[in-house]
Amino acid sequence: MSRFQTSKLSFELLKWILVCSTALTFLGTAVQFYSDYRTGVATIETTLDQIQRSYTSSISNSLWNLDDEQIKIQVNGIIKLKDIEYIKISEKREDGLQVFTEQGDFQTKNVINKKYKLLYKSDNNLIEIGILHVQASLTGLFSRLFDKVLIILVTQTIKTFIVSFCILYIIHVLVSKKINTLVEFAKQLRVKNLDSPILLKRDTKKIDEIDELAKSMNQMRIHLKMSIDKMKKSEEYIIQERDYTKDLINGSPYIICGLTPEGKLNFINPMGVILTGVDERELINSQFFQDYSSNGSLDKVESFFVESRIHEVKGFEIPLRNSSGNLNMISWSTLLRRDSDGVIIEIICFGADITKKDLAEKELKKYQEHLEVLVEKRTFEVDEKNLALEKNIQELTQMQDRLIAQEKLASLGSLTAGIAHELNNPLNFIINFSFAGQENCSDILNELNEKGIEDLEVQNEIKECLAEQVKFNELIHVHGKRAETIIRSMLDHSRLKESDRSEEDINGLIEENINFAFHALKSKYRGFNSKINLVLQPNLCKVNIAKSELGRVFLNMFANAFYALNMKKDIDHSFSPELDVTSKEEDNCVVINIKDNGIGIPKEKLKDVFDPFFTTKPTGEGTGLGLSLSHEIIVGLHHGELDIKSEEGIFTEFIIKLPKSA
Structure with missing residues (x-):
């Protein structure tokens, strides 16, 4: 309950619910008030119209006959009607209108006045004998409307407060309570308790946005734990790398030392201590190169530092004197360590002993x-x-x-x-x-x-x-x-030269060469015949080609196809040879399909058919260059495509694609 009382979100929602509900209540009441007002005025107008229809004729007859008693009865009947507060009957005389009878209180505000002529019918003529003045008051209507508005406001206010508190409770149960749970979890979240997930008490199996948020926070907790584990592993790895680097430096056969830009020694590895023969504590903070190089190499030392303050150097030879006074020639290279602003903060020197060079x-x-x-x-x-x-x-x-x-x-x-x-x-x-x-x-x-x-x-x-x-x-x-x-x-x-190109009709070239190939094989193998199915697209676009070269390709392929058909015919005399040749135009190319139902090519040999000197024919029947040259002409010369499909004993099909702008 204390959480409910301190939930700022709940009371903020309650405030806006009350404001919005109140505004809507007043707006609805105003609309209802206006509607009832219009209805009440319409009712009064109906009453006045009823008076005109029901009473004016009888009052005219009574006034003509000067029947005071009858007029009084009729006036009392009218005055008893709802919202009728005043009625007056005036008689028309020669000197003008005179009040014949009057009942009720005449008012000037919040009233509706109606005057009706009193007409008497005599010998089919209508004679105006007076005026009926009726006044209806709106005071009663306003009183009824006020009572109704008061009742609406009270009931709507009570309903608004009840609904608002119900909504507040629902929000508290469904939202605020869960949010407070998430807040408490976030406040108590520490590295040591990352294994504890957020647990929300749920009354239903449905998952809402708060549950999704809790799920996301649990995933974030898992990722955070994984990141911390990675950081720990990275820290361990850095420590291992540091120790490994330290071991490398200490075990290196080269001198490794660090100098300030002014030349003071920050650190030196054991090899440097061995070559100088001086204790490490004595070397630290010394002017290493000035103190332990030969007297004749100070200019080299100065030049070395000038260059090192500008860029990294390599292979700079400076002799190093040991504690016994002997000189060892050292080849120095440097690596510059800079801060975030690019300023050199340390010069790392690597020295190789080249005395025995x-x-x-x-x-x-x-x-x-x-x-x-x-x-x-x-x-x-x-x-x-x-x-x-x-x-x-x-x-x-x-x-x-x-x-x-x-x-x-x-x-x-x-x-x-x-x-x-x-x-x-x-x-x-x-x-x-x-x-x-x-x-x-x-x-x-x-x-x-x-x-x-x-x-x-x-x-x-x-x-x-x-x-x-x-x-x-x-x-x-x-x-x-x-x-x-x-x-x-x-x-x-x-x-025609091989390089000559021209716009040619592919269909005509196919028909010409298939005819030559067929008769050539027919003259070579007596009795050979084959059914030729030409399905050539009419009005096929002309293609820029080397006619003689492409004709050689067609002639070679048709000759191969007829040869395969003849071979199969020799094996199976009941076989019906067929050659299907089609041409069609696609998006950017012309496609020619050449398919025979001959002996086919074994699957393992398909990958070699375009290789030079490869042939499936018996020795002496072919050179093995026909398909190789055809592939070179189609792909190399015309930048097209040449593919083959085959199944041994069933068919062989070549697919040629020639670009329109070859």
């Missing part, structure tokens, strides 16, 4: 001379081996060039065989139809010589022969053009 240098010189002799001998041997190696490399290069030329000649052979087949068909047509034309011409000449041109039958035969000759000439012309197209294509192919 001359002897070592003489030995080194002797070894160097011997090494030079060995190097000259080895150099001569290496030169001879380099000459032999260069000769071998030249031979390998020549062999590689011959193999590449052989592969190109093999491609050319396939191309030539295909072209020969392509040229053979139109030439056969030309020869046959030329011979037929020659016979027709001979027949015409014989007929003319024997019978003459006047014979009607001879004329008809001549017309028929000439008609046939026209058809023969047309066919000879068509097939001659076909042969001319093939020869022109070959001339264009032979004139």
